[in-house]
Amino acid sequence: MKNQLFIYALAALAMGQACKNAGDYSKSVDDYLQLDSTTLEIATVADSLQVPWELAYHKDKLIFTEIAGTVKQLDLKTGKVKQLLHLTDVFQKRSTGLLGIAVQKTDAEHPYVILNYTTKKDSVISSKLVRYEYATDTLIHPTQLLEIRGNTAHNGTRLHLTQKDIIYWATGDAYDFPTAQDSTSLNGKILRINLDGSIPQDNPIPNSYVYAWGFRNMQGLTIDERGNIFTSEHGDAIEDEVNHILPIHNYGWPLFEGSYDTRTEAEKKGSTTAFTAPLRTWGPPIAPSGLAFYDHDIIPEWKNSLLLGTLKNQSLRILHLADDRKSILSEKVFLTNRYGRIRAVCVAPNGDIFLTTSNRDWNPQPGFPKPTDDRIIRLRPVKKALKDNLLTEDKPATPAKVDGAVLYKNYCASCHKEDGLGVKNSFPPLKGSARVKDSNSLLTIVLKGLDGKQAIDGVNYGTMMPSFAFMKDEELSSLLSYISKQFGSGTSITANQIKQKR
Ligand code: HEC
Structure with a gap:
């Protein structure tokens, strides 16, 4: 037995x-x-x-x-x-x-x-x-x-x-x-x-x-x-x-x-x-x-x-x-x-x-x-956990002051990825893109969005990109300056430039 x-x-x-x-x-x-x-x-x-x-x-x-x-x-x-x-x-x-x-x-x-x-x-x-x-x-x-x-x-x-x-x-x-x-x-x-x-x-x-x-x-x-x-x-x-x-x-x-x-x-x-x-x-x-x-x-x-x-x-x-x-x-x-x-x-x-x-x-x-x-x-x-280090509720991080890296992570990285390399045939890379290097076209794209109908560097993505015009001037300024520094020419984009472009 x-x-x-x-x-x-x-x-x-x-x-x-x-x-x-x-x-x-x-x-x-x-x-x-x-x-x-x-x-x-x-x-x-x-x-x-x-x-x-x-x-x-x-x-x-x-x-x-x-x-x-x-x-x-x-x-x-x-x-x-x-x-x-x-x-x-x-x-x-x-x-x-x-x-x-x-x-x-x-x-x-x-x-x-x-x-x-x-x-x-x-x-x-x-x-x-x-x-x-x-x-x-x-x-x-x-x-x-x-x-x-x-x-x-x-x-x-x-x-x-x-x-x-x-x-x-x-x-x-x-x-x-x-x-x-x-x-x-x-x-x-x-x-x-x-x-x-x-x-x-x-x-x-x-x-x-x-x-x-x-x-x-x-x-x-x-x-x-x-x-x-x-x-x-x-x-x-x-x-x-x-x-x-x-x-x-x-x-x-x-x-x-x-x-x-x-x-x-x-x-x-x-x-x-x-x-x-x-x-x-x-x-x-x-x-x-x-x-x-x-x-x-x-x-x-x-x-x-x-x-x-x-x-x-x-x-x-x-x-x-x-x-x-x-x-x-x-x-x-x-x-x-x-x-x-x-x-x-x-x-x-x-x-x-x-x-x-x-x-x-x-x-x-x-x-x-x-x-x-x-x-x-x-x-x-x-009845009882059999381990230490129990998980608990995740408390939302207190909203920090406007930070370009955080905004990029929240609004852009899900598609263009944290390293800016995008997803092959789904989302274009921002790193090295001629339009990201040019502050003016970067700004236009983010304010107006894209309709997915034009090819980008020979690839037709066929997916539109929404406009991010709902973001505040200061937010866009630090977001776009971050993108420019990480993936483009490094030029800062000021809140004033954004205001004028709207
Ligand atoms: C839901 C997915 C998605 C999100 C989120 C997104 N994009 Fe895009 N993005 C796209 C797609 C799709 C295209 C290509 C659109 C096309 O072919 O017209 C694109 C294209 C672009 C381009 C043009 C690239 C080039 O080389 O011409 C830029 C610049 C850009 N996005 C910036 C951003 C920024 C900045 C953010 C965050 C504020 C962002 N995108 C968030 C999907 C996204």
Whole structure:
């Protein structure tokens, strides 16, 4: 008997398990996070993945997508990862690929699984919504529900499937901004769809999938048990949003963005269209991604909150909601730069929280990817931390006096990188650029932005660069002088020069 126990213990060790109960599997415990009174254990439950983009919980398993076109299942009891499906018609480049997944909440033997991915046929990119059946260790019987315009960027997507079998699909503007204001187009919208692809009878606009509009590129979607819909959205490199979605409301893009009053927004102020303001905005951008509503007693500090993963700021944020869930009362930031880009957030029925990292995508940040990336990590309460050096809430640094290097890091480095070398074929280098060496053209570009239509040193980037005219003269002066010193001719650019150029 003793021997047998010893063998069991060895077997458990060999499997890398610190098992107490079923579902407690972990590969490694990486950190402990101390909240006011709760201690959370942060453990890796799967690693060596390729950009796990979205995950859904189903009966002790997580079903997740990887951007290049695979759907996998992680058995939370054993830690086994199994491939369920490999799609061969996925178009994957930069942010396109196999993105959203939602699993039907049912006890039926073969629940439906909804997938969204981009495809390319004769140079036309589209974004497909496809339904599968989840059989033992595989997905079968694909049925296409809907196909909308896609592009090389701004495809969204997040999916949510309700208890009543209604699909909500948060789509992107497919890089064609006006389409978000066109209520007859399906891009830049929240769409509401039946499981067979038909239009629900009780949609707010008869015979239309459109539920709400005016969106740029949503990256998070969650619905609470009262039916409140929340989304996260990437702004135009200046302003990110979390929105509370109401039927046939217009969320403004591209006419209005966030709550900044940039000049174009101010000009539009006389507009008669009623726009719905975000619950919260961020600038400089944090690139908000996966969003999940949390209301479990096991982490009382996070009850009645939205959990938000971020890509640029690489953090987990807790947005505390008011009791009526119509406003955000406070925001707390955790795990900044600890695990890299956080792409997806999922809450299991027992209150465990699962996050995916996205450090092997097209835009990794300094220090990443780590050898075991990408990972799925789990946060759950424990009685006692088994390590010293507990992580705690990240307090925002007190805003220092205007500093060009900090401004560069906050507003430019996510695309042009800290070393100014950019990302090949995606973002041009600033270092050595003739237009950066010439203060006058540098100033014009930053004040006016670029439309992505002209080739730069023989490369057609095809992506616009936003205007940064919302920044103050003094800020721009120290930012541009910094850029000039680091990457250009070294000439200082004064606040007065900027004022005259505006
Ligand atoms: C969201 C990504 C993004 C951010 C953030 C961004 N840029 Fe750019 N930038 C681009 C893209 C894309 C281009 C190329 C646009 C084109 O092809 O028209 C570009 C081009 C430029 C160029 C022209 C380079 C050349 O050689 O012609 C300059 C200068 C520049 N950016 C400066 C900045 C500065 C300064 C900041 C920060 C205040 C910044 N950018 C922030 C994406 C970005």
